[in-house]
Amino acid sequence: MESGDGFRALDEKSVVEYIKSAPALTARLGGGQLEGVEIREVGDGNLNFVYIVLGPAGSFVLKQALPYIRLVGESWPMTKERAYFEALALKEHGRLCPDHVPEVYHFDRSMSVIGMRYLEPPHIILRKGLIAGIEYPLLAEHMSEYMAKTLFFTSLLYHSTAEHRRAVGEFCGNLEICRLTEQVVFSDPYRVSHFNRWTSPYLDRDAEAVRQDDALKIEVAELKSMFCERAQALIHGDLHTGSIMVTSDSTQVIDPEFAFYGPMGYDIGAFLGNLILAYFSQDGHANEGNDRKAYKQRILRTIAETWDLFQKKFISRWDEHKDGKGEAYPISIYNKPELQISLQQKYMKDLFHDALGFGAAKMIRRIVGIAHVEDFESIADASKRASCERNALNCGRRLLKERRQFETIGQVISVIQEIQP
Amino acid sequence: MESGDGFRALDEKSVVEYIKSAPALTARLGGGQLEGVEIREVGDGNLNFVYIVLGPAGSFVLKQALPYIRLVGESWPMTKERAYFEALALKEHGRLCPDHVPEVYHFDRSMSVIGMRYLEPPHIILRKGLIAGIEYPLLAEHMSEYMAKTLFFTSLLYHSTAEHRRAVGEFCGNLEICRLTEQVVFSDPYRVSHFNRWTSPYLDRDAEAVRQDDALKIEVAELKSMFCERAQALIHGDLHTGSIMVTSDSTQVIDPEFAFYGPMGYDIGAFLGNLILAYFSQDGHANEGNDRKAYKQRILRTIAETWDLFQKKFISRWDEHKDGKGEAYPISIYNKPELQISLQQKYMKDLFHDALGFGAAKMIRRIVGIAHVEDFESIADASKRASCERNALNCGRRLLKERRQFETIGQVISVIQEIQP
Numbered sequence: 090m091e092s093g094d095g096f097r098a099l100d101e102k103s104v105v106e107y108i109k110s111a112p113a114l115t116a117r118l119g120g121g122q123l124e125g126v127e128i129r130e131v132g133d134g135n136l137n138f139v140y141i142v143l144g145p146a147g148s149f150v151l152k153q154a155l156p157y158i159r160l161v162g163e164s165w166p167m168t169k170e171r172a173y174f175e176a177l178a179l180k181e182h183g184r185l186c187p188d189h190v191p192e193v194y195h196f197d198r199s200m201s202v203i204g205m206r207y208l209e210p211p212h213i214i215l216r217k218g219l220i221a222g223i224e225y226p227l228l229a230e231h232m233s234e235y236m237a238k239t240l241f242f243t244s245l246l247y248h249s250t251a252e253h254r255r256a257v258g259e260f261c262g263n264l265e266i267c268r269l270t271e272q273v274v275f276s277d278p279y280r281v282s283h284f285n286r287w288t289s290p291y292l293d294r295d296a297e298a299v300r301q302d303d304a305l306k307i308e309v310a311e312l313k314s315m316f317c318e319r320a321q322a323l324i325h326g327d328l329h330t331g332s333i334m335v336t337s338d339s340t341q342v343i344d345p346e347f348a349f350y351g352p353m354g355y356d357i358g359a360f361l362g363n364l365i366l367a368y369f370s371q372d373g374h375a376n377e378g379n380d381r382k383a384y385k386q387r388i389l390r391t392i393a394e395t396w397d398l399f400q401k402k403f404i405s406r407w408d409e410h411k412d413g414k415g416e417a418y419p420i421s422i423y424n425k426p427e428l429q430i431s432l433q434q435k436y437m438k439d440l441f442h443d444a445l446g447f448g449a450a451k452m453i454r455r456i457v458g459i460a461h462v463e464d465f466e467s468i469a470d471a472s473k474r475a476s477c478e479r480n481a482l483n484c485g486r487r488l489l490k491e492r493r494q495f496e497t498i499g500q501v502i503s504v505i506q507e508i509q510p
Numbered sequence: 511m512e513s514g515d516g517f518r519a520l521d522e523k524s525v526v527e528y529i530k531s532a533p534a535l536t537a538r539l540g541g542g543q544l545e546g547v548e549i550r551e552v553g554d555g556n557l558n559f560v561y562i563v564l565g566p567a568g569s570f571v572l573k574q575a576l577p578y579i580r581l582v583g584e585s586w587p588m589t590k591e592r593a594y595f596e597a598l599a600l601k602e603h604g605r606l607c608p609d610h611v612p613e614v615y616h617f618d619r620s621m622s623v624i625g626m627r628y629l630e631p632p633h634i635i636l637r638k639g640l641i642a643g644i645e646y647p648l649l650a651e652h653m654s655e656y657m658a659k660t661l662f663f664t665s666l667l668y669h670s671t672a673e674h675r676r677a678v679g680e681f682c683g684n685l686e687i688c689r690l691t692e693q694v695v696f697s698d699p700y701r702v703s704h705f706n707r708w709t710s711p712y713l714d715r716d717a718e719a720v721r722q723d724d725a726l727k728i729e730v731a732e733l734k735s736m737f738c739e740r741a742q743a744l745i746h747g748d749l750h751t752g753s754i755m756v757t758s759d760s761t762q763v764i765d766p767e768f769a770f771y772g773p774m775g776y777d778i779g780a781f782l783g784n785l786i787l788a789y790f791s792q793d794g795h796a797n798e799g800n801d802r803k804a805y806k807q808r809i810l811r812t813i814a815e816t817w818d819l820f821q822k823k824f825i826s827r828w829d830e831h832k833d834g835k836g837e838a839y840p841i842s843i844y845n846k847p848e849l850q851i852s853l854q855q856k857y858m859k860d861l862f863h864d865a866l867g868f869g870a871a872k873m874i875r876r877i878v879g880i881a882h883v884e885d886f887e888s889i890a891d892a893s894k895r896a897s898c899e900r901n902a903l904n905c906g907r908r909l910l911k912e913r914r915q916f917e918t919i920g921q922v923i924s925v926i927q928e929i930q931p
Contacts, residue, residue: 250692250738254685261679264672271671271837280842303849310839310853317671317838318741416692417738418731421701428724432731 095199096169099153101130104140107202108151113195114204119146136160136167136346141207148207149194154346155201158269160460167265171346172201174263178348179205181323186238189231189340208334208341215340216330216463219367220374222384224337229394231340232333232360237402240353243323245417247410253350257320260349267317267349270326274454275313279306284459291475295482296457308489312446320350328359329451330367331462354443357399362448362485364392365505366455366464369481373468389502396444396498400437407433438496445492445501452485480508516620517590520574522551525561528623529572534616535625540567557581557588557767562628569628570615575767576622579690581881588686592767593622595684599769600626602744607659610652610761629755629762636761637751637884640788641795643805645758650815652761653754653781658823661774664744666838668831674771678741681770688738688770691747695875696734700727705880712896716903717878729910733867741771749780750872751788752883775864778820783869783906785813786926787876787885790902794889810923817865817919821858828854859917866913866922873906901929 099107105123108114118126126144136159140151154172158165176196183190195204218225245253277284279300287296299305325332326347334341368388371381411429412420418432455462456478465481468474484505495501520528526544529535539547547565557580561572575593579586597617604611616625639646666674698705700721708717720726746753747768755762789809792802832850833841839853876883877899886902889895905926916922 245735245738250689251685253738254682254688258679258682258685261675261682264675264679267675268671276837276840276843280840280845282842303846303852306843306849307852307856310844314666314838317666317674320739320741416697417735419697419701421703422697422727423731424701425724428727431724431728435728 096156096201098155099138099140099151099200099202101128101140104128104151107200108142111195111197111204114142114149114151117147117149117194117204118142118144132159136171143207148209149204150191150207152203152205153201167269169201171263171266172196172203173198174260174266174348175344175346176203177259178323178325178345179203181243182235182239182325182342182345182348185242186235189235189342191341191343208339208343211336212334212339212341213336214331215333215335216363216367218335219330219364219388220370220464220467222371222374222379222381224384224387225335225340225391227338228335228340229391229398233395233398233402235340235342236328236357236360236399237406240322240324240356241403241406241410243350244321244353244415246407246415247413248416249414250416253320253416256323257350260323263347263349266326266347267351270347271313271317273459274450275309275316278454278458279309282459285457286459286461287457288465288471288475288478291472292457292478292482295479299453299457299482299486302486304490305486308446308492309450312443312450312489315352315443316355316447319352322350322353323348324351324353324356325359326351326355328356329363329462330360330464331363333360352443352447354440354445355447357396357440357444358447358449359451360448361392361395361444362451363455363462364388364395365448365484366452366462366481368392368505369477369484369508370462370464370468372480373465373470373473373477389505392505393498393502396441400441404433404437441495441498442492445488445495449485449487449489449492452481453489456482456485484508517577517622519576520559520561520572520621520623522549522561525549525572528621529563532616532618532625535563535570535572538568538570538615538625539563539565553580557592564628569630570625571612571628573624573626574622588690590622592684592687593617593624594619595681595687595769596765596767597624598680599744599746599766600624602664603656603660603746603763603766603769606663607656610656610763612762612764629760629764632757633755633760633762634757635752636754636756637784637788639756640751640785640809641791641885641888643792643795643800643802645805645808646756646761646812648759649756649761650812650819654816654819654823656761656763657749657778657781657820658827661743661745661777662824662827662831664771665742665774666836667828668834668836670835671837674741674837677744678771681744684768684770687747687768688772691768692734692738694880695871696730696737699875699879700730703880706878707880707882708878709886709892709896709899712893713878713899713903716900720874720878720903720907723907725911726907729867729913730871733864733871733910736773736864737776737868740773743771743774744769745772745774745777746780747772747776749777750784750883751781751885752784754781773864773868775861775866776868778817778861778865779867779869780872781869782813782816782865783872784876784883785809785816786869786905787873787883787902789813789926790898790905790929791883791885791889793901794886794891794894794898810926813926814919814923817862821862825854825858862916862919863913866909866916870906870908870910870913873902874910877903877906905929 129141138153154169156169157163158167179193191206193205325345332344371385375381550562559574575590577590578584579588600614612627614626746766753765792806796802
């Protein structure tokens with residue numbers, strides 16, 4: 090079915106013809122005949138259609154955005170232009186950090202189709218790996234690298250103000266998808282909404298308590314305003330553990346369709362907050378053979394290492410480029426080493442507090458909002474699941490309200506460990 | 511001389527033909543013949559060419575932006591697209607506050623020409639009125655009205671997030687003019703720059719002290735980042751006392767070519783900061799017939815009344831529209847009167863501190879940066895001028911560094927009064 094703008098939704102049949110018509114795609118398969126090529130629709134969770142295309146001579150993934158949210162259905166329209174911003178962000182972040190972003194081979198704006206690298210087995214979604222209790226010793230190293238590079242190089246620490254405003258203006262176009270975040274992360278969990286759900290009846294009083302917590306609601310309003318108003322860097326916008334594919338030595342960040350110029354802390358918080366969710370879900374996955382205690386410590390170490398490495402790498406980039414075109418702190422003004430150090434300490438402290446706030450908001454919304462996480466959903470026993478979720482929720486509420494009191498990630502880890510059923 | 515894009519700079523001769531070709535303009539004069547019509551080029555200070563067109567049947571002002579800064583000359587290019595953003599802001603702010611914004615009759619994007627209401631005598635530039643010691647008993651009332659309406663109705667307190675991002679994206683195009691502010695307000699005064707000047711040799715050590723004041727430079731960096739990153743509302747962007755025309759009962763805000771979505775405090779601070787400059791300049795205008803003491807108190811009362819009335823009017827709008835489409839604080843979440851009050855108090859406190867910071871930065875840059883103000887420039891005796899300027903500079907430095915300690919405008923007034931030669 091074709092709409093007026095040249096768009097038609099692909100299916101397993103029409104996708105073959107589509108591939109044949111796109112030279113950049115057939116080239117990946119070694120030619121135009123597609124003999125022996127296997128095509129599988131795999132979905133990507135909540136929003137899009139994804140086809141894996143495997144041939145004897147090569148492979149790729151084809152992703153198509155449809156003009157609604159797949160999870161909800163056609164009743165929740167959502168511009169397919171999000172594919173344009175996803176492709177733009179993949180290319181920009183890929184240029185800045187090619188080791189951790191899959192290559193884009195093809196983009197078709199009218200069809201909202203992206204062709205990109207197929208992340209071959211044993212790549213799996215990080216969230217699934219965390220549920221399975223698999224160790225990823227390089228995860229903190231890789232994710233801190235990805236975040237330090239993508240955030241530093243798209244901020245005013247590196248950009249001139251003119252190139253910054255130009256890029257900010259372009260990504261303002263991704264407004265519908267930002268609106269979705271604004272509603273489901275910053276609003277719905279704090280009010281009665283028919284989109285919300287939670288493990289009922291166990292968490293009924295907990296969900297009610299969130300809606301009655303005035304101090305919490307004041308803090309989340311501040312974060313929402315920052316999300317809506319502050320164009321600090323080109324953020325991924327949805328950097329949870331379901332947007333990362335991993336093996337023991339590869340970490341690949343996918344799905345930046347929520348990308349826009351927003352607060353850096355939103356990305357850092359999304360990643361750390363989802364690791365904290367993974368931590369609190371472990372008790373639900375423990376069994377006689379594996380009490381998950383060691384793995385919980387492993388997750389906490391990854392959280393601490395990620396922040397500490399991020400901080401180190403981000404500051405290194407800053408030091409390397411302090412004489413550059415970045416206009417936040419011109420060297421002609423901030424010309425003494427001790428002044429630079431003061432600025433960096435202030436910047437990182439504010440960023441840390443932002444990250445804790447956004448991370449906490451992301452945790453809360455996964456317990457009492459519309460979209461839940463498999464970490465908890467895969468715990469079959471509802472009572473046990475609710476108990477894990479309650480711990481995560483209480484942790485999120487505390488971090489959100491007390492975020493400005495933390496000075497080190499170690500203090501955050503201590504709070505996480507204090508929370509017991 | 512015509513460039514490829516249909517632009518040609520008007521002069522006193524070609525402006526006649528231009529007017530004849532524009533029906534919206536000839537209609538203002540009562541027809542196409544222009545008999546008895548007088549045209550005068552008057553300039554507008556730093557950037558543009560302005561013609562006053564007066565006929566027996568009507569009048570208007572024609573303003574043309576040239577592709578450079580008039581004050582500096584062709585060596586400092588500046589996009590003439592600023593006229594597009596000026597026209598856009600005049601129309602939007604005029605719609606929101608027609609009593610205090612002149613009507614736009616005509617806009618020609620390729621020629622960068624705006625035709626608008628001629629503000630007839632006895633309208634004069636407010637700055638000149640303040641230098642002359644004229645009282646404006648309605649000024650605080652009018653300016654608080656203008657700022658409350660233009661800022662509230664273009665913020666997320668009134669806007670949906672989608673309409674906000676759309677407008678933010680459009681005004682990101684005004685990046686060159688923002689860049690000018692970033693350089694001349696937030697950077698040059700704090701470093702050695704050949705654009706800077708001050709009343710030398712009297713203020714040589716004062717200018718040097720600004721460049722050596724690390725605490726001040728850290729604070730101004732924070733304000734610069736906010737200016738570059740935070741799209742809080744559609745601000746005028748240059749709201750000093752030279753952008754306001756007044757009579758005893760009319761107050762008209764002109765020249766919003768610096769308009770963009772930025773921090774509200776920048777506009778409020780520009781106005782208040784320039785009133786503080788006017789206050790400190792009064793000693794230089796005192797003479798035997800008039801010691802200006804009463805007028806100084808009048809200015810201080812206007813400063814206090816402006817903030818207090820602004821606060822009251824802004825909160826009134828908020829209360830009126832709390833059930834509206836504004837998405838910063840949805841009523842479905844912020845549903846208790848005491849919670850609303852907490853949010854409002856927090857919002858106004860932050861805005862007050864932002865306004866003091868930006869106001870102070872605007873004061874400092876007028877003493878040691880490129881563009882000075884007539885309040886001081888018109889003091890012929892350099893030693894006396896320097897003494898007035900030093901008071902203003904010291905006040906600005908103190909307000910910038912201590913802004914978060916102020917809770918009321920009365921406390922600010924006390925600090926201003928403490929500063930003596």
